[in-house]
Structure formats: structure tokens, C-alpha cells
Amino acid sequence: MKISNIQKIKRMPSKFIFVFSLLVFLSPSISFADGGGNFKAKCSSCHQPHKNGTGPKLFQARQKWSTGGAKEGSIYQWVNNWQTAAANDPYAAGVSKWSATAMNAFPELSKVQIDEILDWVDAQPDPATAGPANGAPVVDVDPASSEEGGNTWLWIILSTMFIIIILSVGGVRRQLKISTGESTPNDNLTYTEEFKAWAWKYRLPVGLGTLVIFLSLIVTLFQGLGRINVVENYQPSQPIAFPHDKHAGVNGIDCKYCHNSVTKSKSAGIPTVNVCMNCHKQINGEGKPYAAEVKKIYSAAGYDPTGSGKYTGNTKPILWNKVHVLPDHVYFNHSQHVVVGGIDCKQCHGDMTKMSEAVKVQPVEELNKIEGNIKLSKPTLTMGWCIECHGAKEVSLGDGKNGYYDEIHRRLRDNDKSLYKKYLKDGKVTVSELGGWECAKCHY
Ligand code: HEC
Ligand code: HEC
Ligand code: HEC
Ligand code: HEC
Numbered sequence: 001m002k003i004s005n006i007q008k009i010k011r012m013p014s015k016f017i018f019v020f021s022l023l024v025f026l027s028p029s030i031s032f033a034d035g036g037g038n039f040k041a042k043c044s045s046c047h048q049p050h051k052n053g054t055g056p057k058l059f060q061a062r063q064k065w066s067t068g069g070a071k072e073g074s075i076y077q078w079v080n081n082w083q084t085a086a087a088n089d090p091y092a093a094g095v096s097k098w099s100a101t102a103m104n105a106f107p108e109l110s111k112v113q114i115d116e117i118l119d120w121v122d123a124q125p126d127p128a129t130a131g132p133a134n135g136a137p138v139v140d141v142d143p144a145s146s147e148e149g150g151n152t153w154l155w156i157i158l159s160t161m162f163i164i165i166i167l168s169v170g171g172v173r174r175q176l177k178i179s180t181g182e183s184t185p186n187d188n189l190t191y192t193e194e195f196k197a198w199a200w201k202y203r204l205p206v207g208l209g210t211l212v213i214f215l216s217l218i219v220t221l222f223q224g225l226g227r228i229n230v231v232e233n234y235q236p237s238q239p240i241a242f243p244h245d246k247h248a249g250v251n252g253i254d255c256k257y258c259h260n261s262v263t264k265s266k267s268a269g270i271p272t273v274n275v276c277m278n279c280h281k282q283i284n285g286e287g288k289p290y291a292a293e294v295k296k297i298y299s300a301a302g303y304d305p306t307g308s309g310k311y312t313g314n315t316k317p318i319l320w321n322k323v324h325v326l327p328d329h330v331y332f333n334h335s336q337h338v339v340v341g342g343i344d345c346k347q348c349h350g351d352m353t354k355m356s357e358a359v360k361v362q363p364v365e366e367l368n369k370i371e372g373n374i375k376l377s378k379p380t381l382t383m384g385w386c387i388e389c390h391g392a393k394e395v396s397l398g399d400g401k402n403g404y405y406d407e408i409h410r411r412l413r414d415n416d417k418s419l420y421k422k423y424l425k426d427g428k429v430t431v432s433e434l435g436g437w438e439c440a441k442c443h444y
């Protein structure tokens with residue numbers, strides 16, 4: 001009788017540890033609040049938090065609907081399918097007349113997900129519009145980029161689970177002790193003391209369990225890092241409908257004509273309005289459907305095409321919205337990749353010569369379809385994406401084509417023969433082997 005009870009107690013810790021580690025392993029599948037990601041993927045092509053575009057600005061849309069007298073929950077129905085909402089709710093019917101463009105239906109979004117999107121939108125600060133003068137292009141970094149990861153929830157859940165388990169182990173053990181007569185009910189050890197004694201007694205399983213928990217937390221953390229801030233398909237609207245295909249495609253203008261610092265510096269650069277004027281002073285779009293767009297160039301440049309054809313000096317910056325945005329703590333250098341690494345723009349931005357609409361962050365599946373691209377699997381612009389390519393991309397060593405590698409190659413070959421052999425085992429030397437996986441190379 002007594003023995004079987006003690007055996008029960010003995011089995012307790014391993015059972016708990018098993019259940020707990022199982023939960024930890026399953027936890028990566030807990031979905032995080034990802035309002036920002038969903039907004040960027042599904043809504044940002046038409047909506048911005050604080051500016052009207054194809055669709056109205058979404059800041060505090062829920063408050064607007066409820067004060068405007070919309071039916072309860074009608075806004076969620078709207079996002080799922082605006083036609084149903086418009087048929088059921090006169091307020092929604094009114095909203096649908098906002099423009100001739102119809103909104104898409106998103107039947108896949110749950111109420112919780114829609115709330116996450118709208119919560120995220122409401123949390124975006126209104127970018128104070130302090131516009132610099134003198135016609136310099138202003139790259140308006142979208143506030144969307146500074147979203148925080150949803151990992152907090154994971155930590156809260158894990159620590160709550162941990163506390164509950166500690167408490168219940170203590171409690172169960174106390175009960176069993178009492179029932180087996182090993183101890184008296186007024187055994188006045190605290191939970192901590194009790195836990196310490198227990199942990200010491202079963203130090204092997206406890207030690208192993210802690211190790212498992214620790215390792216799985218690290219794995220979870222790194223899996224999480226690869227998924228946060230996914231911005232694929234992010235496509236902000238632009239002040240001028242500038243089509244890349246007409247310029248870089250049909251008219252064969254070299255990327256570097258406009259993005260002229262791409263081979264020389266960290267950033268590629270966005271052309272100033274003067275660059276547009278080099279051609280558009282002549283190409284005024286008269287009688288063409290795009291005449292209105294060219295007028296915007298003129299007003300930005302302070303150019304008066306009628307009559308005098310002079311610059312008035314009254315310039316306005318074109319506020320291009322930045323499309324590809326990395327967080328501030330990441331260092332990315334264009335010339336290093338394009339010149340030293342010899343990577344084509346297509347690999348990361350897709351085929352811009354065929355892009356007729358506003359630029360967007362191409363999803364990795366699209367990039368993989370392009371001939372000659374290295375096939376990657378992690379979402380574009382995430383850390384996993386950078387890391388994956390650095391692990392796969394072979395660097396051309398010592399072909400005399402670029403001094404940077406030739407020097408590294410020489411040093412490796414002459415000073416570090418065993419390392420060189422090790423690198424060459426798989427027949428190639430990758431970026432990661434030369435340091436492309438070191439945290440400090442990419443992080444300030
Ligand atoms: C294809 C463009 C498009 C996309 C994508 C889009 N919307 Fe809309 N949305 C509109 C338009 C246009 C309106 C204005 C109603 C109209 O004219 O039909 C609107 C209206 C709304 C409104 C009402 C706003 C108000 O001021 O009353 C909400 C809320 C809304 N959209 C949410 C969303 C959410 C959330 C997403 C992403 C899941 C989304 N929309 C994606 C075009 C779009
Ligand atoms: C005639 C000038 C011009 C040429 C040529 C041109 N671009 Fe652009 N590009 C622009 C302008 C203006 C913008 C900003 C507007 C936008 O994002 O749509 C831009 C934006 C971009 C962006 C997005 C920038 C961001 O905010 O993240 C990428 C990527 C890009 N161009 C790549 C290319 C590539 C690749 C080529 C060559 C195949 C090219 N461009 C040729 C003018 C040009
Ligand atoms: C290895 C991937 C990669 C390649 C190759 C690449 N880009 Fe980029 N590009 C990026 C990333 C990442 C950003 C975002 C940079 C940031 O936010 O700091 C970016 C941003 C840009 C921008 C926005 C302005 C800026 O400098 O941030 C333009 C324009 C651009 N790229 C054009 C080009 C052109 C043109 C080429 C080819 C000559 C090219 N890129 C090749 C990854 C790449
Ligand atoms: C090297 C010459 C050149 C430069 C520089 C240039 N463009 Fe153009 N642009 C053209 C040509 C050529 C066309 C096509 C005209 C046509 O198809 O009738 C065009 C067409 C356009 C159109 C209308 C496209 C359409 O069919 O809808 C817009 C908008 C435009 N350009 C904007 C810009 C902007 C903004 C800049 C500066 C960032 C710029 N362009 C720089 C040559 C240039």
C-alpha cells in the first residue's frame with residue numbers, strides 16, 4: 001500500500017516534466033497577435049492609418065462607426081464582406097459610397113484578428129508633417145515598420161504555466177505525504193522550501209527537464225525572430241503613380257540613372273525631382289491619360305509649363321513612401337551586395353522592369369519564380385531571409401574580379417590552411433563562412 005503510493009510520488013516529477021516540455025514544444029504554434037502584419041499584407045495597399053488613399057484612413061474607425069450609429073458588430077461584417085454589411089446596416093451602406101472603388105472581402109479574418117488590425121492602426125502615431133524644402137525627395141518612413149513583436153504573450157503564458165505547475169506539484173506532494181502518513185498536516189514548510197527539497201531529491205529529472213525547457217525556449221525564440229515583422233506584399237500608395245515598367249522596361253533606363261548611389265553606398269537613393277525633369281520637361285504627357293501625373297512633377301519642381309516655361313522657385317518635396325524598410329538596428333549595405341557580392345536587384349526586389357504598379361515588397365515565393373535567383377524559403381526582409389541566403393550563396397573566390405574577396409581569399413589560403421580546407425569540404429565557400437552569420441555584421 002505504502003510502496004505503491006511512494007511509487008506514485010516518484011512518477012510525479014517525470015510526468016509533470018513531460019507535460020510541461022510537451023506544452024513548451026507546442027507553444028510555437030500559439031498564434032501571436034499580428035495586427036501589423038495582417039494590416040500590411042491585406043489592407044495597406046488601400047488604407048493608411050492617418051491618410052486617405054484608395055480607401056479612407058482607418059485611424060479610430062471603430063469609434064467612428066459606433067458614434068456614427070452603425071449597428072453593433074457591423075464593422076467586422078464589413079471587413080469580412082462589405083456587401084453583406086451594406087445590405088444589413090444603413091451606416092455601412094453609407095460608407096460604401098465613399099468612393100467608386102470597392103473594398104475586397106476578407107472572409108478569412110476572425111473578429112479577433114480584425115480587432116488586432118484595428119488596434120494596431122489606432123496605436124500608430126500621426127506622422128507630424130514637417131516637410132523640408134528645396135525639392136529634395138523625402139522618404140517618408142512608414143510608421144508601420146516600428147511595430148513590436150507579439151512575443152510578450154508567449155512569455156506570459158509560459159510563466160503562468162510554470163507557476164501553476166510548481167504550485168500544483170507542491171500541493172499534490174503535500175497531500176500525498178499526508179495520506180501516506182509520511183508527514184503530519186501541520187508540517188509547516190513553505191512552498192519554496194518544499195519545492196527545493198523536492199527538486200533536490202529528484203535532481204536528475206529536474207535537471208534534465210530544466211535543460212529541455214531552456215533549450216526549447218531558445219528554439220522558440222529563434223523561430224519567433226524569423227517570423228516577426230513580416231512585411232511581404234507591403235505596398236504603400238505613392239504621391240505620383242510612377243510606373244517602373246515604362247521607365248526601366250520599355251524605355252530601358254538603367255536603374256542606376258535614378259538610384260545612383262546603389263553601387264557606391266549603403267543606400268540606393270530615390271531620385272530628386274530634378275532627375276524627373278531631365279526628361280519630363282519635354283515629355284509633358286499632353287493629351288495622354290497620365291498628364292495629371294506629370295503636372296504633379298511640375299508642381300513639385302516649381303516649373304510652369306504654360307507661357308513662360310520657367311521655374312518659379314516654389315518647390316514642394318515629393319513625399320515618396322518608403323517601401324523596403326529595415327529596423328534601425330540592422331545594417332544593410334547595397335554596394336556590398338550589388339558590387340562585391342555581385343547580386344542582381346531582381347534577387348531581392350523582383351523584376352522591376354515589368355512592374356507597372358507601385359513598388360511592393362515581393363513575397364519570397366514570387367522572387368523564387370525569377371530565373372537565376374537563389375531560391376529561399378524565409379519571408380523577404382526578415383532576419384531568416386538574410387541568414388538563409390548568407391548560408392547558401394557561394395562567394396567567388398580569387399577570380400580577380402573583386403579585390404575585396406581576393407584579399408580575404410589570399411589571407412584564408414595562405415594563413416589558415418586547415419580552415420580553408422574545412423570551408424571547401426562542400427565544394428564552396430559561403431558568405432556565412434566568411435562571417436555573414438555574425439550578429440555584429442548586421443546589427444549595430
Ligand atoms: C482594394 C482596396 C481595399 C483593401 C485591400 C481594403 N480596403 Fe477597406 N475600404 C476600401 C474602400 C474603397 C473603402 C471605402 C468604402 C467604399 O468606397 O467602398 C474602405 C472602407 C473600409 C472601412 C470603413 C472606413 C470608414 O472610414 O468608415 C474599414 C473599417 C475598412 N475598409 C477596413 C479594411 C481592412 C481591415 C482591410 C484589410 C483587412 C481593408 N479594409 C482592405 C478599400 C479597401
Ligand atoms: C526614372 C527613374 C527610375 C528608374 C530608371 C528606376 N527607378 Fe526605382 N524608383 C524610382 C522612384 C521615383 C521610386 C520611388 C517611388 C516608388 O517607390 O514607387 C523608386 C522606387 C524603387 C524601389 C522601392 C524603394 C523603397 O522605397 O523601398 C525599388 C526597390 C526600386 N525602385 C528598384 C529599381 C530597380 C531595380 C530599377 C531598375 C530595373 C529601378 N528601380 C529603376 C525611380 C526609378
Ligand atoms: C541582397 C538584397 C538586395 C539587393 C541585391 C538589392 N537590394 Fe535594394 N534594398 C534591399 C533592402 C534590404 C532594402 C531596405 C534597406 C533599408 O531599409 O535599410 C532595399 C532598399 C532599396 C531602395 C530604397 C531606398 C534605400 O536605399 O533604402 C531602393 C531604391 C533599392 N533598394 C534599389 C535597389 C536597386 C536599384 C538594386 C540593384 C542595383 C537593389 N536595390 C539591389 C535589398 C536589396
Ligand atoms: C530618362 C528619361 C525619364 C526620366 C528621368 C523620367 N521619366 Fe517618366 N517617362 C519617361 C518616358 C519616356 C515615359 C513614357 C512616355 C509615353 O509612354 O508616352 C515616361 C512616363 C512617365 C509617367 C506616365 C507613365 C504612364 O504611362 O502612366 C509618369 C507618371 C512618369 N513618367 C513619372 C516620372 C517621375 C516621377 C520621374 C522622376 C522620378 C520620371 N518619370 C523620370 C521618361 C523619363
Ligand code: HEC
Pocket residue numbers: 326330331332333336337340341342343347348374381382385386387389390393395431434435436441442
Ligand atoms: C540573395 C542573397 C543575400 C541576401 C538575401 C542578403 N545577403 Fe547579405 N550578403 C550576400 C553576399 C553574397 C555577401 C558577400 C559580400 C561581402 O562579403 O561583403 C553578403 C554580405 C553581407 C554583409 C557583410 C558580411 C561580411 O562578412 O562582411 C552584411 C552585413 C550583410 N550581407 C547583411 C545583410 C542583411 C542585413 C540582409 C537582409 C536584410 C542580407 N544581407 C541579405 C548575400 C545576401
Ligand code: HEC
Pocket residue numbers: 149225227228229230326327330381382383386387390436437438439440441442443
Ligand atoms: C545577415 C544579417 C543578420 C545577422 C547575421 C543577424 N541578424 Fe538579427 N536581424 C536581421 C534583420 C534584417 C532583422 C530584422 C528582421 C525584421 O524586421 O523582421 C533582425 C532582427 C533581429 C532581432 C529582432 C529585433 C526586432 O526588431 O524585433 C533580434 C533580437 C536579432 N535580430 C538578434 C540577432 C542575433 C542574436 C544574431 C546573432 C546570432 C543576429 N541577430 C544575427 C539581420 C541579421
